[in-house]
Amino acid sequence: EAQVTQNPRYLITVTGKKLTVTCSQNMNHEYMSWYRQDPGLGLRQIYYSMNVEVTDKGDVPEGYKVSRKEKRNFPLILESPSPNQTSLYFCASSPGQAYYGYTFGSGTRLTVV
């Protein structure tokens, strides 16, 4: 089944403790992206990657890192999480840009205390 898999689904952590949210897609998509979703706000892009070893900042990149060493994986790294990073995170992939549907993962609900 074609899908984007995120792990974990739920995560509670403490301020400053480094964490990684994994994202993997099995559709050989070139484009991958991370979003965060907060109440009353639309999804906002954190980082995106147009291909292996090609990443760039989205609208809200502060406090996050990403890497794209393989085509299928695009992990999101929070080096020193803070409470304002408590949010619902989505990974998405697409064959490319322009007129392609995005496939979203099921989401990771992160709480930083």
Add this chain to the structure above:
Amino acid sequence: KNQVEQSPQSLIILEGKNCTLQCNYTVSPFSNLRWYKQDTGRGPVSLTIMTFSENTKSNGRYTATLDADTKQSSLHITASQLSDSASYICVVSGRSNFGNEKLTFGTGTRLTIIP
């Protein structure tokens, strides 16, 4: 500034009834407009994608319209079912200053279908 505004914020209708959700946007240059359905706590799922030249597109009981002149889109749901209860998100794709595609998301309309 690119913006996508959706109305209403929330809507409650009886099962079997029709409804229409609205989306107004100020994204330029425009590339395409997408409607997504998002169940609570899940990722958005694509319903339709329309380019500048497409006025209407259907996906089962979902019909999206686009008026690129007035920068408005609507999503019409026919004969609603309980499973239609979800948030519906309008997403407009434009071109960034660097030439790559950039998506602007609306905040969604929360639709509740009651038996």
